[in-house]
Amino acid sequence: MKEFDKVIGYDAIKKELMQIGDVLKNNESYKKLGVTAPRGLMLHGDPGVGKTLMASALMEASGRKAIICRKDKPNGDFVKALKAAFKEAKETAPSIIFLDDMDKFANGDSRRRDQEEYVTVQSCIDNIKGKDVFVLATANDIDVLPSSLLRAGRFDRVIEVCNPRGDDAVNIMAHYIKQKKCVGEIDAAVVARLLDGCSCAELETAINEAGLLAGYERADVITMDHVIKACLHTVHDIPNDVLNRGHLDVDIYDANEQVTRVIWHEAGHAAVAEVLDPGSVTLVSAYSGNKSSGGFTSQYNNGNNGIIEYRMADVCISLAGKAALEQKFGITDIGVSRDLEQAFRTVTMLIGGCCSGGFNLHLDRFENPDETEARVDPAAAVEIERLYRKTKEILAKNNDLLCGIAKALFEKSYLTAADIEKIKSNCRVVLVSL
Ligand SMILES: Nc1ncnc2c1ncn2[C@@H]1O[C@H](COP(=O)(O)OP(=O)(O)O)[C@@H](O)[C@H]1O
Numbered sequence: 001m002k003e004f005d006k007v008i009g010y011d012a013i014k015k016e017l018m019q020i021g022d023v024l025k026n027n028e029s030y031k032k033l034g035v036t037a038p039r040g041l042m043l044h045g046d047p048g049v050g051k052t053l054m055a056s057a058l059m060e061a062s063g064r065k066a067i068i069c070r071k072d073k074p075n076g077d078f079v080k081a082l083k084a085a086f087k088e089a090k091e092t093a094p095s096i097i098f099l100d101d102m103d104k105f106a107n108g109d110s111r112r113r114d115q116e117e118y119v120t121v122q123s124c125i126d127n128i129k130g131k132d133v134f135v136l137a138t139a140n141d142i143d144v145l146p147s148s149l150l151r152a153g154r155f156d157r158v159i160e161v162c163n164p165r166g167d168d169a170v171n172i173m174a175h176y177i178k179q180k181k182c183v184g185e186i187d188a189a190v191v192a193r194l195l196d197g198c199s200c201a202e203l204e205t206a207i208n209e210a211g212l213l214a215g216y217e218r219a220d221v222i223t224m225d226h227v228i229k230a231c232l233h234t235v236h237d238i239p240n241d242v243l244n245r246g247h248l249d250v251d252i253y254d255a256n257e258q259v260t261r262v263i264w265h266e267a268g269h270a271a272v273a274e275v276l277d278p279g280s281v282t283l284v285s286a287y288s289g290n291k292s293s294g295g296f297t298s299q300y301n302n303g304n305n306g307i308i309e310y311r312m313a314d315v316c317i318s319l320a321g322k323a324a325l326e327q328k329f330g331i332t333d334i335g336v337s338r339d340l341e342q343a344f345r346t347v348t349m350l351i352g353g354c355c356s357g358g359f360n361l362h363l364d365r366f367e368n369p370d371e372t373e374a375r376v377d378p379a380a381a382v383e384i385e386r387l388y389r390k391t392k393e394i395l396a397k398n399n400d401l402l403c404g405i406a407k408a409l410f411e412k413s414y415l416t417a418a419d420i421e422k423i424k425s426n427c428r429v430v431l432v433s434l
């Protein structure tokens with residue numbers, strides 16, 4: 001169905017939507033078989049993942065009249081508008097009623113599931129039973145919706161739309177790059193990795209921002225450099241003046257300087273990540289957004305979360321910022337609460353939930369939180385100590401890599417995967433088993 005051409009990737013979801021579109025369009029052939037069409041579909045997922053885009057393709061494909069409802073009126077008026085929309089849908093059947101961003105309908109108190117708007121939707125859906133009206137809805141957060149509303153018979157199909165990954169992300173990026181007129185050598189796969197975990201809307205915005213930067217510079221073409229700066233600016237909230245500053249104005253060996261500590265901390269994360277999961281680092285910066293004084297190291301999520309060695313590697317990568325400052329300057333890095341929280345969470349999950357420390361420590365932290373804490377926490381602390389020593393060993397054996405990344409970060413203030421590759425090609429990477 002050509003209506004779905006504008007939705008790039010998401011083949012499995014598109015296939016399901018096309019099938020529903022066919023049922024809605026060619027209802028008679030299905031009726032002959034004695035089957036009834038699904039009554040409703042809910043598409044849910046984070047903002048910007050393409051729920052509205054997919055819903056509009058389905059509406060077009062169905063060839064039916066669509067009545068669209070979005071919360072654009074105060075509560076009382078909106079309830080009236082909802083009732084009127086359902087009435088129109090019933091009168092013009094076969095039709096579709098589209099409830100976009102349904103979790104925003106009761107914005108007075110979205111946690112109260114008995115809000116008038118939801119009660120209205122539910123009774124309106126029940127009222128159109130037996131009529132040929134398909135109810136299509138989207139929501140960012142279905143947890144705020146009453147479960148009775150989501151049950152089969154009202155929304156027979158519930159489909160989660162996630163952020164694009166792998167080939168989908170690359171193809172969406174390539175699609176948006178193609179839409180810009182003058183583009184230099186931009187590799188869609190590299191940009192997609194750089195924006196790993198972002199929504200379709202964020203991918204679209206990043207390439208447009210890159211174009212705006214190029215326009216402001218009166219450049220002839222949009223380059224990779226513009227794209228990287230746009231990513232740093234739009235996704236990581238780094239001010240443009242920082243990005244254009246280049247060389248950082250600090251003494252890279254003076255641990256009294258805050259920026260120096262951040263540089264070595266991030267270099268630690270990046271170096272250990274590259275030893276344990278080569279090629280995974282996409283972006284390192286000594287700056288993060290306006291409100292934070294720290295930097296960040298982004299890694300591509302290679303989908304290996306279910307493999308224990310990768311989870312232990314994650315712990316070492318989290319601890320590596322602290323380890324780098326201890327190793328380099330003999331100081332205790334105190335800006336590490338988030339790193340430690342992450343490390344403890346992973347280790348606790350491995351020991352308590354996955355029995356990595358033996359079956360006697362298997363506990364359900366939801367059923368038995370106190371006992372879990374009392375028994376698993378000491379074991380987790382021992383494991384963290386062990387992995388911290390491993391992390392320091394990795395850094396000691398890969399000091400050239402650590403120093404290379406820190407120096408480059410000082411010179412450029414941010415590093416891409418290509419920069420890291422270059423640094424790695426000039427030093428010997430020594431593997432350490434965990
Ligand atoms: N699969 C996709 N292919 C191409 N563009 C997409 C895709 N998904 C989303 N977009 C674009 O991203 C933006 C946000 O999509 P939208 O459907 O409004 O997201 P949502 O409803 O989930 O918040 C739109 O400009 C849309 O065209």
Ligand SMILES: [Mg+2]
Pocket residue numbers: 051052053100101138
């Ligand atoms: Mg939407």
